[in-house]
Amino acid sequence: MGLPIFKKRIGIDLGTAYTLVYVKGKGIVLNEPSVISVYKNSNRVVDVGRGAKKMIGRAPYYIDVIRPLRYGVISELSYAVLMLKEFLERADVKPGFFSSLETIVCVPSAVSTVDKKAVLDLSYELGSRKAFLIAEPIAAAIGAGMEIFEAIGSFIMDIGGGTSESAIISLGGLVVNEITSVAGDRMNEEIIRFFKSEYKILIGEQMAESIKINLGIVENPTEKFFAKGRDLVTGLPKGIEISASEIRVALLPLVDEIVRVLKETLVKANPEILSDISERGLVLSGGGSLIKGLDTYIRDKLEIPVIFAPDPLFSVINGIATVFKDLSKYLSVLTQMES
Ligand SMILES: Nc1ncnc2c1ncn2[C@@H]1O[C@H](COP(=O)(O)OP(=O)(O)OP(=O)(O)O)[C@@H](O)[C@H]1O
Ligand SMILES: [Mg+2]
Structure with missing residues (x-):
């Protein structure tokens, strides 16, 4: 009989603006701004999350305040790792000797292979044995309770801090997706x-x-x-x-760019899917979608129903939580890499 291995399953919504961490069996254990501050000369961590965000524009000359993600991608990998390690420690998540860590991290759907690799490297740095990636709009759709495996077109847009991603999902896969850094x-x-x-x-x-x-x-x-x-x-x-x-x-020129992306998505979809969407409408998730007046503006421009996901700021992490509840059902929507 071998030693018992306890599996720790952790989901991370590594967002440009906010990082959320979910631990299976515990729930969401962390929700903090994706910001880290370090001492310039030693790179020692001063603070992360809310505390570090308050330092933006206010820090003394010997402290660097860094947002390691920009426009949906990791621009400062070493600081992203440092920030996440600190977050996990604060949330009391340690892989431990007898446990093996399995992680799901969300990435923008249009992310390059290099950026995917960066996120996977980061997962292993944290101690993952198995690391999965999930596309942000798919996680958001699952979290919003949409039936992504049905033969029906589900239309979602997640507007975060760094990216706005629209996607039409049917039969468990992305049928069309578009992305813009306007968020x-x-x-x-x-x-x-x-x-x-x-x-x-x-x-x-x-x-x-x-x-x-x-x-x-x-x-x-x-x-x-x-x-x-x-x-x-x-x-x-x-x-x-x-x-x-x-x-x-x-702000309207930027909002119009988001509307253009939505229209582009619809233009690329076939007529059956369009008829599903004209009935069911568009679901909005992500913090950026909460900007006052946006939902009615989009409704007027697209002439379809526009509704919010139940918890727009938590759609992605709730989606990851749902995936962990039934990994075999959702395996096809994950990108897997084993160390
Ligand atoms: N009530 C609100 N009105 C307008 N904007 C809001 C509101 N609440 C949050 N935001 C904005 O939402 C953005 C953060 O949203 P979210 O946490 O979904 O982004 P993220 O997941 O970190 O980013 P991304 O998915 O692009 O990497 C920020 O730009 C913030 O200013
Ligand atoms: Mg996000």
């Missing part, structure tokens, strides 16, 4: 650019995100937000009241 982060950047060009005020990333979340893309000249930044002419602090209508004008 939450690009909207924040656009708001920063707008303040610079219109008001000669420099605002920070976190201020831009607050403006986006508070005002959205609704047509409402009376709804306002008091934004604070630095006057680019005098160099001094300056505040200004901005209306929802102004932010709408600034």
Whole structure:
């Protein structure tokens, strides 16, 4: 009789903006911003997650604050590994001597082989024996409770911080999928650019995100937000009241790019699938989809029903949790690599 091996199954939604960790038998044990801060000279971790996010734009010169993912891909692999190791430690997840770790990590569906390899390398760095990848829109669709194995077209778009991905899924596979880097982060950047060009005020990333979340893309000249930044002419602090209508004008070109991607997806689908979709509509998931006014804007442009996934911020991790409950059923939607 050999030594008992306890399998630890861990799901990771390694998002550009947020990282979520699921442990089978425990549930979701971590939900933190994908940010790490380190001492510049030693690379020792100062903080990760919420604490590190607060340091963006505020850290002393000897601390680096890093977002290891950009536009849905790992841009700083070593920091992504460091961040995840710290997250797993905080969530009390250690592979241990007598247990073997199995991981499922979600990646954007259009990710390159090099990026896939980076995520798999990362999984092994964490101590995985078996590492699976799952495409983000498929995980989101499963998490949203869509019947992906039926011979019916399911239409989903996940709008995160770094990517917006649309997919039509039928019979357990991607029939059509499209991706754009226009998502939450690009909207924040656009708001920063707008303040610079219109008001000669420099605002920070976190201020831009607050403006986006508070005002959205609704047509409402009376709804306002008091934004604070630095006057680019005098160099001094300056505040200004901005209306929802102004932010709408600034963000609409980006929203239209998301609509274009959705249309492109529909154009590529065949008529049977289109008739399924005109009945069942589009399901939205991901934090970026929560921007006020987006669902009605898309509904007007596409003329199909638009509904939200039950827990838009948790769709991907809930999907991974469902996969772990019945691995053999979902094996065909996973990419597997064994160490
Ligand atoms: N209520 C809201 N209104 C507008 N935007 C929001 C809201 N809540 C969250 N967001 C935005 O959602 C984005 C994060 O969403 P999410 O956590 O799904 O992304 P992610 O999974 O980390 O990114 P990706 O999947 O692209 O790698 C951020 O850009 C954030 O500003
Ligand atoms: Mg995501």
